[in-house]
Amino acid sequence: MKRRAALLLRLACFLVLVAIPASAKETVKLAFIGPLTGGNSAIGLGGRNSADLAVKLRNADPTAKYQYELVVLDDECKPDTGVQVATKAAADRTIIAGVTHYCSVVAMATVDTFHRLALPTIVWGAVLPDITYGHSYKEIHRVNGTMVNQNETAAKLMLAQGFRRWVVIHDTTDYGKGHNKYFTQFVTAGGGQVLGTFGVTADQQDFTAELTQAKARNPEVIFFGGLTPIGVRIRAQMDKLGLAAQFQGTSGIVSDDFIKGLGPLAEGVVAFREGGPAEKLPGGKFFLEKYAEQKYANSPEAYGPFAFAAASLLMDTIEKVGPDRKKVLSALGEVKGKDSIVGTITFDDHGQNTVAAITAYVVQDGKWVVWQDSEYASGRRKLKGR
Amino acid sequence: MTAARARVRSALATLVLAVPCTLLLYGFLAAESEGKVALVLAGATLAAALGWRTGLLGWAVRASGQGGLALGFALSGLALVAAFHEDPFVLLLLARALIALVACLGLHVQLADAGVPNFAGAAFFGVGGYTAAVLGKGALPHAVVLLACGALAAAVGSVLLLPLLRTRGHYAALITIAFGLLFRTFFEVNESLGGPQGLKLGGLEVLGFHFNDDRHVLGLEWSGYAFYALAALALALAALSLVRRLERSWLGLALDAVRLDETAAACFGVEVARWKIGAFTLGNALIGVAGGLSAMMVGFIAPNNFTFQESLVLVSILLLGGLGNLAGLAVATLIVVCLPEKLQPIQEYRYLLFSVLVVLVLVLRPAGLVRRTARRSFGSAAA
Numbered sequence: 184m185k186r187r188a189a190l191l192l193r194l195a196c197f198l199v200l201v202a203i204p205a206s207a208k209e210t211v212k213l214a215f216i217g218p219l220t221g222g223n224s225a226i227g228l229g230g231r232n233s234a235d236l237a238v239k240l241r242n243a244d245p246t247a248k249y250q251y252e253l254v255v256l257d258d259e260c261k262p263d264t265g266v267q268v269a270t271k272a273a274a275d276r277t278i279i280a281g282v283t284h285y286c287s288v289v290a291m292a293t294v295d296t297f298h299r300l301a302l303p304t305i306v307w308g309a310v311l312p313d314i315t316y317g318h319s320y321k322e323i324h325r326v327n328g329t330m331v332n333q334n335e336t337a338a339k340l341m342l343a344q345g346f347r348r349w350v351v352i353h354d355t356t357d358y359g360k361g362h363n364k365y366f367t368q369f370v371t372a373g374g375g376q377v378l379g380t381f382g383v384t385a386d387q388q389d390f391t392a393e394l395t396q397a398k399a400r401n402p403e404v405i406f407f408g409g410l411t412p413i414g415v416r417i418r419a420q421m422d423k424l425g426l427a428a429q430f431q432g433t434s435g436i437v438s439d440d441f442i443k444g445l446g447p448l449a450e451g452v453v454a455f456r457e458g459g460p461a462e463k464l465p466g467g468k469f470f471l472e473k474y475a476e477q478k479y480a481n482s483p484e485a486y487g488p489f490a491f492a493a494a495s496l497l498m499d500t501i502e503k504v505g506p507d508r509k510k511v512l513s514a515l516g517e518v519k520g521k522d523s524i525v526g527t528i529t530f531d532d533h534g535q536n537t538v539a540a541i542t543a544y545v546v547q548d549g550k551w552v553v554w555q556d557s558e559y560a561s562g563r564r565k566l567k568g569r
Numbered sequence: 570m571t572a573a574r575a576r577v578r579s580a581l582a583t584l585v586l587a588v589p590c591t592l593l594l595y596g597f598l599a600a601e602s603e604g605k606v607a608l609v610l611a612g613a614t615l616a617a618a619l620g621w622r623t624g625l626l627g628w629a630v631r632a633s634g635q636g637g638l639a640l641g642f643a644l645s646g647l648a649l650v651a652a653f654h655e656d657p658f659v660l661l662l663l664a665r666a667l668i669a670l671v672a673c674l675g676l677h678v679q680l681a682d683a684g685v686p687n688f689a690g691a692a693f694f695g696v697g698g699y700t701a702a703v704l705g706k707g708a709l710p711h712a713v714v715l716l717a718c719g720a721l722a723a724a725v726g727s728v729l730l731l732p733l734l735r736t737r738g739h740y741a742a743l744i745t746i747a748f749g750l751l752f753r754t755f756f757e758v759n760e761s762l763g764g765p766q767g768l769k770l771g772g773l774e775v776l777g778f779h780f781n782d783d784r785h786v787l788g789l790e791w792s793g794y795a796f797y798a799l800a801a802l803a804l805a806l807a808a809l810s811l812v813r814r815l816e817r818s819w820l821g822l823a824l825d826a827v828r829l830d831e832t833a834a835a836c837f838g839v840e841v842a843r844w845k846i847g848a849f850t851l852g853n854a855l856i857g858v859a860g861g862l863s864a865m866m867v868g869f870i871a872p873n874n875f876t877f878q879e880s881l882v883l884v885s886i887l888l889l890g891g892l893g894n895l896a897g898l899a900v901a902t903l904i905v906v907c908l909p910e911k912l913q914p915i916q917e918y919r920y921l922l923f924s925v926l927v928v929l930v931l932v933l934r935p936a937g938l939v940r941r942t943a944r945r946s947f948g949s950a951a952a
Contacts, residue, residue, distance in 0.1 A: 219916050220919070220920050224917060228917060255913075256913055257913060257916060257917070257919065260873075261871075261873055261874055262867070262869045262870070262871045262873070263863075263867050263874045266661075266867050266868065266869060267658075267661060267662070267867075267910065268913070270657050270658045270661050270794075271658040271910075271913075274656060274657045274792075287766075288765070288766055288871055288873070291766070291767075291869075292767070292868075292869035292871070295769075295868060354765070355757060355758065355764055355765050357765075360764075382758075384754060384757045384758070384765065385757070385873070
């Protein structure tokens with residue numbers, strides 16, 4: 184009896200605590216959609232935490248007009264689940280805007296849903312050009328750059344290091360295929376050679392066949408267009424087969440999981456990502472400090488800053504025009520030269536951020552280090568074969 | 570008992586069954602927070618236990634009769650669609666559950682009736698989806714396209730017939746697993762069918778009626794998904810009565826014999842191969858039609874919707890519901906399709922909790938939620 188009474192008391196206390204409203208401000212809801220379970224969950228959780236951080240910081244700001252609430256939804260990196268949660272977010276009229284999708288295949292699938300149900304969204308991670316350029320819907324925006332800019336920078340930097348012979352391995356999603364297309368285009372225009380191109384499926388385990396053929400062509404660099412899980416496998420299997428070429432990746436492998444999965448083998452891997460390096464931009468350091476303060480279980484990963492920037496931009500817009508989807512939508516269309524932790528944001532007619540800086544990274548002592556600050560750039564360490 | 574009185578009794582029993590079920594379903598679908606979901610689940614368990622103990626449940630099922638049960642299912646579905654007419658998300662969820670029910674009925678015919686394992690359910694679902702994507706763009710009426718989805722899934726399934734007939738048990742299961750994996754790789758490398766990035770589909774259109782559009786009917790704003798939910802309801806109802814009729818007929822008796830003891834069945838002149846082929850093909854056709862409707866509704870298909878994992882989910886619905894029981898199957902479908910969605914508030918932990926729930930159910934009720942009922946002998950007129 185005593186235990187039951189204690190339990191009831193505790194329950195009552197809990198209910199009272201819940202019932203007390205945090206403040207008298209009007210609550211405005213934002214949606215966050217990303218992969219929280221499955222192979223890409225590390226990046227999804229990093230993005231979720233970053234968006235959550237943006238909301239928490241805003242709620243702590245006494246000058247903010249509204250109280251914000253983040254509704255987090257898991258798209259599992261699967262199109263059908265993506266459409267379902269997109270419908271959930273967009274159909275909920277109390278949700279004013281969304282920070283949506285890391286996986287390109289899901290982002291492509293949900294474009295129509297957001298348009299039909301008129302929810303203004305900002306993509307925080309998916310890089311396929313068609314997500315913004317494949318239609319004329321006003322609802323879809325994107326803060327991160329596309330793979331076109333990324334590969335231009337990548338080709339220039341690697342050519343400048345004196346590399347000339349590449350073998351390309353890419354996953355056969357549009358993400359991987361796009362990277363293959365644009366990288367090959369820029370690198371051959373700059374005088375490089377692509378000795379072979381291999382498409383692999385996104386859940387392939389064994390790459391011996393592709394890597395043996397690649398080895399026979401004696402490339403200086405293996406270019407990999409794809410996401411972390413198979414990037415880890417390919418790099419590890421290169422080592423087993425004694426393929427001593429330099430490994431170069433795309434934005435898909437710029438994650439802490441990549442280094443964790445490979446250990447010392449990750450050393451010297453080069454990859455490129457859209458946006459300025461968070462540590463260097465105004466507010467970037469602030470972001471990393473605040474992120475550390477919250478003691479999240481996962482790191483923000485490569486795309487966390489974009490999720491933070493997207494959420495902040497949406498809240499800035501709502502502060503200005505009020506919690507109304509239509510007004511937010513038209514205000515987003517006019518965003519020009521807005522400062523953020525990933526650089527200035529300017530949306531073009533398709534909602535694409537056109538001022539997309541690209542940052543080169545290299546793994547040095549178990550960390551992704553901005554290329555210009557690394558010992559590889561200063562000449563103290565050498566990339567493979569240099 | 571006169572016919573009129575029997576009819577009244579049946580109607581009453583149907584009401585006794587359908588009204589609480591509909592209310593619980595409404596509560597489940599409308600629940601937003603994890604607390605409310607838990608409350609509804611607890612309520613459902615309590616109601617089921619009470620109904621079982623007092624014998625009310627058994628009486629209601631028996632007194633409703635087949636027609637009454639079908640009517641109750643239809644009315645309950647209609648009431649739910651009407652209640653959520655403006656809420657596209659709930660309607661989408663409801664429609665997905667109904668479509669999954671049709672697919673599971675296909676598996677039910679294969680596994681629970683004929684004893685043919687099929688661990689490639691998602692692959693056949695995918696065949697239906699891709700058929701809808703390719704044929705849906707053409708001039709064919711979409712009702713025909715849906716039938717073609719079933720036909721093609723059945724045709725693709727016929728590739729597996731020979732190895733399936735030569736093997737049993739685990740070996741047969743392995744063959745279907747291999748096929749499921751093959752299917753996915755085939756679509757990932759096949760550029761003309763969208764590759765791993767998938768294909769976009771237009772919506773369903775029957776006799777000039779576009780299912781995708783929201784519209785004004787009977788003074789209410791109806792979301793486009795309401796019409797999909799109705800189509801799925803009609804399909805589920807048709808599949809349910811087809812399977813039920815099949816089971817209750819002499820065909821069902823023969824399938825039972827094949828499942829329980831092939832040798833004995835063969836000794837009594839039952840042609841085992843023929844029955845297995847029939848059940849496997851019919852099952853795949855049902856799964857294919859469901860896949861076609863699902864693809865048209867979601868508007869996008871990609872190979873990673875049809876993984877081995879998804880096939881396992883379909884089989885687990887069967888096991889969770891209780892192999893061979895249609896009522897259990899319906900409840901399990903609803904739980905497996907909707908619960909992960911309802912657990913979205915707990916974000917990355919939802920599959921963990923969901924798995925724990927499934928394991929708990931199977932520990933507490935090893936034979937699934939509801940057991941297979943014994944076949945009724947002749948002369949029980951009420952059934």
